[in-house]
Amino acid sequence: MKKQLHYREAIWMLAKTDLKMRYQGSWLGAIWVFLKPFCLFLVLNFVFSNLFFKDNPTYTIRLLVGLILWFFFAEATTVGMNSLLSKSEILKKIYVPKWIIIISATVHSALAFGFNLIILFIFLFAYNIFPNLLHIAMFTVYVFLIYGISLSFSFLAAPLIVRFRDLNQIWEVLLQVLFYASPIIYPITAVPLKVQTLLYINPMTLLIEHSKVVLIDNGIARLDHLLIFIAIFVPFLLGCLWYLKFASKNLIENI
Amino acid sequence: MVGDIAINVSNISKSFRIPQEKRTTIREHVVGFRKKMIYETYNALEDISFEVKKGEFLSIIGRNGSGKSTLLKLLAGIYTADHGSIAVNGEISPFLELGVGFNPELSGKDNIYLNATILGLSRFEIDRCYNKIVNFSGLNQFIHLKLKNYSSGMNVRLAFSVAIHADKEILLMDEVLAVGDANFQVKCFNVFEDFIKEGKTIILVSHDPAAVHKYSDRVIYLESGRAAFIGSANEAITKYMNTDAVKYPVDNTASDAVRNTDISTADQSKEQTDQESPVISGNLIVGNDNKVAKKVMIKNVLVCDDVGNEKQEILHGENFFIRVQYELNVELNNPVFGIIIYDQKRRALFTTNTFSEKLKTGKVRVGIVTVNFRIVNYLSAGKYSLSVTVCDKYQRIYYDWIDGVKHFNVTNNNRLMSYGGVDLPHDISITND
Numbered sequence: 001m002k003k004q005l006h007y008r009e010a011i012w013m014l015a016k017t018d019l020k021m022r023y024q025g026s027w028l029g030a031i032w033v034f035l036k037p038f039c040l041f042l043v044l045n046f047v048f049s050n051l052f053f054k055d056n057p058t059y060t061i062r063l064l065v066g067l068i069l070w071f072f073f074a075e076a077t078t079v080g081m082n083s084l085l086s087k088s089e090i091l092k093k094i095y096v097p098k099w100i101i102i103i104s105a106t107v108h109s110a111l112a113f114g115f116n117l118i119i120l121f122i123f124l125f126a127y128n129i130f131p132n133l134l135h136i137a138m139f140t141v142y143v144f145l146i147y148g149i150s151l152s153f154s155f156l157a158a159p160l161i162v163r164f165r166d167l168n169q170i171w172e173v174l175l176q177v178l179f180y181a182s183p184i185i186y187p188i189t190a191v192p193l194k195v196q197t198l199l200y201i202n203p204m205t206l207l208i209e210h211s212k213v214v215l216i217d218n219g220i221a222r223l224d225h226l227l228i229f230i231a232i233f234v235p236f237l238l239g240c241l242w243y244l245k246f247a248s249k250n251l252i253e254n255i
Numbered sequence: 256m257v258g259d260i261a262i263n264v265s266n267i268s269k270s271f272r273i274p275q276e277k278r279t280t281i282r283e284h285v286v287g288f289r290k291k292m293i294y295e296t297y298n299a300l301e302d303i304s305f306e307v308k309k310g311e312f313l314s315i316i317g318r319n320g321s322g323k324s325t326l327l328k329l330l331a332g333i334y335t336a337d338h339g340s341i342a343v344n345g346e347i348s349p350f351l352e353l354g355v356g357f358n359p360e361l362s363g364k365d366n367i368y369l370n371a372t373i374l375g376l377s378r379f380e381i382d383r384c385y386n387k388i389v390n391f392s393g394l395n396q397f398i399h400l401k402l403k404n405y406s407s408g409m410n411v412r413l414a415f416s417v418a419i420h421a422d423k424e425i426l427l428m429d430e431v432l433a434v435g436d437a438n439f440q441v442k443c444f445n446v447f448e449d450f451i452k453e454g455k456t457i458i459l460v461s462h463d464p465a466a467v468h469k470y471s472d473r474v475i476y477l478e479s480g481r482a483a484f485i486g487s488a489n490e491a492i493t494k495y496m497n498t499d500a501v502k503y504p505v506d507n508t509a510s511d512a513v514r515n516t517d518i519s520t521a522d523q524s525k526e527q528t529d530q531e532s533p534v535i536s537g538n539l540i541v542g543n544d545n546k547v548a549k550k551v552m553i554k555n556v557l558v559c560d561d562v563g564n565e566k567q568e569i570l571h572g573e574n575f576f577i578r579v580q581y582e583l584n585v586e587l588n589n590p591v592f593g594i595i596i597y598d599q600k601r602r603a604l605f606t607t608n609t610f611s612e613k614l615k616t617g618k619v620r621v622g623i624v625t626v627n628f629r630i631v632n633y634l635s636a637g638k639y640s641l642s643v644t645v646c647d648k649y650q651r652i653y654y655d656w657i658d659g660v661k662h663f664n665v666t667n668n669n670r671l672m673s674y675g676g677v678d679l680p681h682d683i684s685i686t687n688d
Contacts, residue, residue, distance in 0.1 A: 006377050013372040021360060093355045094373060095332035166280035249335040252328075253271055 011100055014087075015107035022108065033112040034119060037071045048185055056187070058216055061127050065215055066184030066208045068116045073146050073204055074175050076109035080154025081161055082168060088255045098248050099241075102154045110147060124215065135214040138221070142207045142214075145229070148237060149203055155240040159247035162255050178202055183209055203229070260344060261425050261456040262307040262330065267339030269300040269325055299325040301480045302339075309345075309424075310454040314467040314488070316495050317477030323460045324429065326477070327351060330458065331427050345456070346423035348374060354414030359403035363394060366402050367417055374421035384420045391442070392416035419446050425456045464492045464674055489672055496599070496637070496674075551587065551645050551654035554623065555580040558641065558661050569632050571667035571678055577628040579643050581655075587619045589648035592626045597640045597658075604634065604676045610650065633680065634665045635673035 023030050044067070045060050053059040083105035084091065084098060091101070124131070131139070161167040182204045188196055199205045206229055210221035272294040278284050300322045307313050317323045328334045329341060331349035356373045357366050367388055371381045389398050392412045394405075402410065450457060451470065461467050467474060467488060474491035476484040484494050557578040559565050569575045577594055593608025607628065609616050641661040646653045667678060 006375070009378050010372050013369055017356075017358060017361065017365075017369055020365070021358065024360060090356045090373060092333065093352045094349055096373065163279065164281045164284070166282055170281065252333050 007097070007100055010096070011104040011107065014101065014104035018105065018108055019111070030115075033115050037067055037116060038119065041067050044185055052186075058127065061123055061129070061216060062187065062212055063185060064120055064123055065212050066182065068113065068120055069143075069146060069208050069211060070179060070182060070184055070204065071116065072109055072113040072143075073150055074179075075112065076106045076147065076150035077153050077157070078168070078171065078175075079105045079109060080150060081157040081171060083154065084158040084251070085161060085255065091252055091255060098158070098244055098251070099155065102158050102244075103151065106147075106151060106154065109150070113143075129216060129218070131215050131218065134220075135218065138214045139211055141226075142211045145233060146204070146207055148233060152233075152237045152240040155244040159244060159251055162251060178204065181205070183212075203233075259309050260306050261309045261311070262344070262458075263342040264306070264330070265304050265339055265341075267300060267303050267329060267336040267341060268298070269322075269329060269334060269336050270296050270298045272296055298480050300329070300336075303482050304339075305475060305482065305485055307425075307456055307458065309456055312451060312457045312459070312470050312472045314471040314474045314491075315458065315460045315477060316462055316464070316467055316474060316491060318462065320479070321477040322480040323462075323477055324351075327427055327429055327458070327460050343425065345425050346375065347425045347427060348418075348421055348423040349427040350418050351427065351429045353411060353418055357402060357410070357414065360401060362401055363389075363398040363405070363413055366413065367398075370414065370417045371421050374417065375423065376421050388416045388420050391419070415443060419443075419450075422450065422455065426450065426458070428457065428459045464495065468492055468674070492674075493672070549655065550583070550585045551590065552582045552584075553579060553643050553645065553655045553657055553660070554582040556641070556643050556657075556660045558663050566663065568664050568666055569634075571632055571634070571636065571665060571669070572680075573632055575630055575632055577630065577641065577643075577661075579626045579628075581624050581626065581645055583619055583621050583624060586621055587647070589616050590619055590654070591646050591648060591650055592616070593644045593646070594628055595642040595644070596634070597642065598676055599638050602676060604639070605630075608644070610648070632665060633677050635675055635678035636665050636667040636670070638662065638664050 023032070026032065028035065041064055045063055048063070049056075049059045056062075080102050083102045086105075087096075087101050090096060091098075157167060157171070181199055181202045183199065188199065188205070188209055191199065206225060210226065213219045213221040273296075275293045275295060276287070278287060278292070303326065305313075315323050315326060325334065327349075328351065329336050330343075331347065331351060333349075333351075354366075354370055356369050358369065361369065364385075367385065368378075368381055371388075372378070389395055392409075392415070394409055394413055397405065397409065402413075405413070447470075457470075459467070459470070471488040473486065474484075474488045475482055476491040476495050484491050555578075557563070557565055557576075558567075558569075559576050559578060561574065561576060563576075563578070566575060579592065579594070581592070591608050591610040593606065593610075595603050596605040598604050609626070639662065640659045641663070642656065642658045643660050644653060644656045646656075667673065670678070
């Protein structure tokens with residue numbers, strides 16, 4: 001019990017250091033957390049809502065939901081993947097469980113996501129959309145699943161990047177591909193049915209799509225799909241944890 | 256595990272695979288897909304077993320690359336052993352480096368919290384000893400300054416202060432002792448001795464025999480990845496000092512050059528062994544028959560007693576003689592004859608020559624000249640090697656210079672041990688009022 005408490009403190013301490021480092025000396029400070037996704041949102045909204053989706057009154061808010069969730073995923077996976085390498089100076093000198101380093105690196109992404117949620121809800125209210133508690137609860141499940149996937153991926157990629165240093169370049173490109181393969185800038189109904197099935201290979205598709213349903217359409221997304229998703233996710237998470245444990249054995253001498 | 260054992264290490268081995276061609280990117284892996292990866296295996300540690308009792312002070316000594324640090328990293332859990340197991344009974348504070356995680360952009364205070372957290376303290380524990388840490392470091396007025404504005408000395412002091420307050424039952428230390436200014440060092444050593452008094456289990460990695468000897472209950476002497484010796488500090492250090500000689504090939508290879516009547520071997524051995532000795536120049540003469548010869552040559556060297564019996568072992572305190580025969584092919588005006596005695600670490604412990612002793616050698620005629628050095632043996636016990644030189648009166652031109660021309664041992668039956676280079680005649684008296 002005491003140990004658990006201490007791990008939590010260690011994660012928070014490392015995360016806090018990261019936060020201080022990230023925003024110290026920057027003029028706008030933490031405002032960047034909002035600005036980065038928001039600028040992209042404005043651009044995309046301007047382009048697409050005027051050009052392609054004029055007849056969709058909720059396009060803007062749908063885009064925002066998708067973008068905020070996507071940013072969370074993209075950020076968390078990127079920093080999670082690089083976390084072990086960037087903390088190599090510590091890891092070489094002292095034993096720290098690797099998952100602590102990885103989780104602490106993603107704390108920033110989670111916090112940034114939290115801030116972005118505030119914006120999202122302001123927009124929702126502005127659009128006169130008031131999701132009820134059940135909807136919020138469902139949305140929370142989706143958010144946790146996104147965080148879970150990001151962490152699982154980081155558990156897998158963080159030791160891998162020690163051996164394959166160009167993994168971050170590859171992941172950058174893949175993220176671009178996945179971005180367009182997720183229903184963010186377009187509604188999933190805009191693509192043919194066959195392609196839709198294909199898109200569901202991308203885990204973000206389901207989570208973004210379901211989030212839109214519960215937040216904007218005030219509906220309940222298909223629970224059977226969610227259960228299948230979880231049934232795949234749990235073994236994936238366990239597999240990634242196992243890999244992290246396995247790879248940790250000879251990790252430090254190669255870092 | 257038995258209750259009084261802090262660490263039990265059984266049969267651990269660790270090897271590193273070093274690829275001959277390092278591939279760190281997927282591109283390199285794809286491009287080099289057909290070529291098989293060739294690895295060199297480097298056995299850093301082989302089959303090491305030992306136990307550390309609670310409250311024991313264990314030191315690990317060994318030369319660079321003998322596996323000391325690898326062993327420490329295994330104990331700290333940073334590396335995982337290939338074979339064997341390490342069982343630890345209690346919490347470990349590893350001090351492989353001071354100030355792990357220190358961030359120059361954060362204030363001293365933030366760094367204390369960060370470093371202490373990494374060292375395994377909870378927030379509550381840090382809050383409790385925060386003031387003690389700051390006071391010990393003596394940085395009270397700078398504690399809110401960013402670390403990048405600290406001098407390196409202040410940095411170390413802060414790091415050390417955190418480290419000693421983050422102590423658990425078992426401490427792993429990697430030569431972090433010699434830090435800070437003299438004042439601070441005294442403080443450090445006091446703390447260090449407090450740890451010992453408190454009965455903490457300490458494992459120290461060092462190659463400083465003095466520190467090892469002062470504190471250790473037991474010593475592990477590592478030699479290229481194997482535990483060559485585990486036992487008392489005295490024996491381990493003696494072994495460490497003696498095998499150390501292997502490192503300096505001078506002593507062994509040059510033993511061929513003892514009877515150096517042949518110029519070429521003498522020159523070769525000199526080239527191989529000593530880059531520092533001055534270039535022998537202006538020494539060649541061309542005779543009537545066009546034969547090239549040296550002006551002066553060291554013909555024969557003898558380490559002996561007063562009647563001329565050669566000696567390998569010389570007792571401490573007795574007189575011994577170094578008898579050098581030079582062969583002169585030309586007449587020389589005031590040449591300088593000299594000797595140097597080196598210890599195993601290639602420190603020149605003693606040098607003398609006819610010039611420094613204000614001895615005028617005058618005109619030395621062609622032929623054999625014998626120079627006799629009488630020495631009272633105040634060297635400490637150990638192995639020594641002898642160099643012999645001859646140069647002109649301005650000590651600019653070295654006619655001949657042979658390193659490692661002779662080797663001898665000094666033994667001292669009156670003392671248990673001696674780690675200094677010399678063993679001066681002395682008394683110790685104690686008064687206790």
